[in-house]
Amino acid sequence: MGDGLVSSEAVPMLLCAIALVLLAGAFGGADAALGTVSQARVEELVRQRRAGARQLQLLIEDRPRHVNLLLLLRLGCELSATVLITAFCLQAIATGWVALLVAGVAMVVVSYVLIGVGPRTIGRQHPYGVMLLAAGPVRVLGRVLGPLSRLLILVGNAITPGRGFREGPFSTEVELRELVDLAGERGVVDEDEREMIHSVFELGDTIAREVMVPRTEIIWIELTKSVRQALALSLRTGYSRIPVIGESVDDVLGVVNIKDLARASVEGGAQQPIDQSVKDLMRPASFVPDTKRLDDLLRQMQVSHNHMAIAVDEYGGTAGLLTIEDILEEIVGEITDEYDQDEQPPVEQLDEDSYRVSARLPVEDLAELFDVELDDSDVDTVGGLLAQRLGRVPLPG
Structure with a gap:
């Protein structure tokens, strides 16, 4: 050029x-x-x-x-x-x-x-x-x-x-999780905040069956019981909402609230004697499939102003019970108050090589805790895993 x-x-x-x-x-x-x-x-x-x-x-x-x-x-x-x-x-x-x-x-x-x-x-x-x-x-x-x-x-x-x-x-969810981990490593968020953010992501992957109170541990009261008996049961167990059943625990008819019981007890008199049946005070029960995702269930509870739901299995029977507190605990951790009884931790170390593990502990939590791989495709809890491997129901203890 x-x-x-x-x-x-x-x-x-x-x-x-x-x-x-x-x-x-x-x-x-x-x-x-x-x-x-x-x-x-x-x-x-x-x-x-x-x-x-x-x-x-x-x-x-x-x-x-x-x-x-x-x-x-x-x-x-x-x-x-x-x-x-x-x-x-x-x-x-x-x-x-x-x-x-x-x-x-x-x-x-x-x-x-x-x-x-x-x-x-x-x-x-x-x-x-x-x-x-x-x-x-x-x-x-x-x-x-x-x-x-x-x-x-x-x-x-x-x-x-x-x-x-x-x-x-x-950004995808994986990228956002990595960003949260990076923020934790740099001190932008502390460890508790990082775990809470991860718990929010996991809420959409968790179903009701994984966090519900199982059927065998539900505290319930029969329809024929009185307000006095329901109030005594509520005070003894510390639960503010109790399912009301008919012929069996699979026949949940409603839910009775301690506020209604206390009001009936205080008012008393001839109009509302506390020996009346809980049938007169119970509220409608909310039923959800035990496979419902927790984020959807939490949103449903917020809209319906309902704090308790009965989880139903694929055969129509009662599988368990959930409260809004159970869902929130998946995000913020265990919530206790002065009325909660001291609970045994799900995993307790007995000596250097021995641990006591709750049968209700999720299998994936056990695998993560001990850094092992466990086939949990057919079971959700440690109790279910033991029954599957042993081929029989293990004895308590």
Whole structure:
């Protein structure tokens, strides 16, 4: 190429490439920052009337779409800069393959330092400062380039196996769990908080049968019993809600609440003698399949304002009983109050090589505790596992 061509066209071409590299770095930093900011912190900035906070709040309300937009802008600027640098090298260097080699090496270094590592590190270290400055321009670009971004997402989903995503791919549950573990390792969340977050994820994988009070341990009262007897049973056992049964425990007719029993006892008199039948005070019972997921059951209890459910097996018999406390304990751990009796721990070490294990302990918990693999495909508890392996019902003790 001639020197005149280099001097008249190559320099502006190089300047444009530099500008595109800087823009690509800015978009990369904004991408990293947008993935780091929290909604609670942004709402606090809005209350403080910080400049750009309202625009940032609008961005994170549709975070996946704007993350994809920033990715598109960064790639567009980076590829355009690569083309311009290659053209500049072809004009400035006589040998074609040498020019391509120089352009390739230069853009690898520039992309790694000025577009990749540098801006993304700044974005993660100062996410709110970066996004308060970038929120306005990103919102404008989102309105202008929104149709193009959505079109490219549709094209990507069309050629990708599976159903795709309406707003493009985003984090999976596994990735979110890994992020929580990373936050725990860096001290962002403590161990109790990390375990609680993992428990929330596991709630959707846990079914009622795994946490219910089994049929054999249900405290119940017969329909023919009196309010006085029901109140005495409630005070003796410490339970505030007791199932009312007919002919057998498979015939659950309702639930009696200690508040109703206490009210009847206090009011007394001829109108509501406490020797009346519990039938007059019982409330309707809620029945759920023992395979119902706990997250769905918790939502159902919240909507129906019901704190107890009777779990029913596939044959229609009573399998067990659950309360809202049983579900919450799967998230926050054991909940006890001054009326709860001291319970024996599910696993108790007797000596160096001996442990006492509750028959109700889930098999997967036992396997995790002792770091062993157990075939629990047909059973849920240690008691069931022993019965399966022994071929008989083991004796208590």
